[in-house]
Amino acid sequence: KAGVTQTPRYLIKTRGQQVTLSCSPISGHRSVSWYQQTPGQGLQFLFEYFSETQRNKGNFPGRFSGRQFSNSRSEMNVSTLELGDSALYLCASSLEVAGRQETQYFGPGTRLLVL
Amino acid sequence: AQSVTQLGSHVSVSEGALVLLRCNYSSSVPPYLFWYVQYPNQGLQLLLKYTSAATLVKGINGFEAEFKKSETSFHLTKPSAHMSDAAEYFCAVSVRTGNQFYFGTGTSLTVIP
Numbered sequence: 001k002a003g004v005t006q007t008p009r010y011l012i013k014t015r016g017q018q019v020t021l022s023c024s025p026i027s028g029h030r031s032v033s034w035y036q037q038t039p040g041q042g043l044q045f046l047f048e049y050f051s052e053t054q055r056n057k058g059n060f061p062g063r064f065s066g067r068q069f070s071n072s073r074s075e076m077n078v079s080t081l082e083l084g085d086s087a088l089y090l091c092a093s094s095l096e097v098a099g100r101q102e103t104q105y106f107g108p109g110t111r112l113l114v115l
Numbered sequence: 116a117q118s119v120t121q122l123g124s125h126v127s128v129s130e131g132a133l134v135l136l137r138c139n140y141s142s143s144v145p146p147y148l149f150w151y152v153q154y155p156n157q158g159l160q161l162l163l164k165y166t167s168a169a170t171l172v173k174g175i176n177g178f179e180a181e182f183k184k185s186e187t188s189f190h191l192t193k194p195s196a197h198m199s200d201a202a203e204y205f206c207a208v209s210v211r212t213g214n215q216f217y218f219g220t221g222t223s224l225t226v227i228p
Binding site: 004033035042043045048050055056088090092094096098099100101102103104105106107108109111 | 156157158159160164166205207209210211214216220221
């Protein structure tokens, strides 16, 4: 079974631009979560989607948004980029078993650099 | 409220020495517990997980962890550290309430030759 894939792997943008990152989950996984990882703040939860609905959300400004498609693929968008948005963005997918996420499987991440 | 606490953001051990990374959780319901490892510029890789079966869980690369309900702990151990074990380690918990996954702040393991 193919793992979680994320595209692109690397991205350079300038302040004020917007960016869209893509995540394809493991086949059969309906839950997709996004995380931001920086040296200073560690691993921070952005949001989780399940069956095309945002189910959980972290404490990030409205510039960060996401969506999930009917095939469970997910995208996240960051508008009006700031220098502080430079980070590794990780996507994870999971199966739901007995009403909870069983295991999160991570993609390799997208490294975003904002200049 | 659910949370995960990893004691020690940095741990150094000598090659061949015991590795012990600490994780405590708070959960009002029986949790699923996980340890992940992350190498530089990579995603997180599952090391092992506890899902209410055997309390001593064996994972990849010689790691194991023991679920202790009375201590609300899930510490990660390896009898003999190898240079390739140097990485960031994350403890995580999955709970039914709100269907959420919580990660600890991570522990950076350094192995000294």
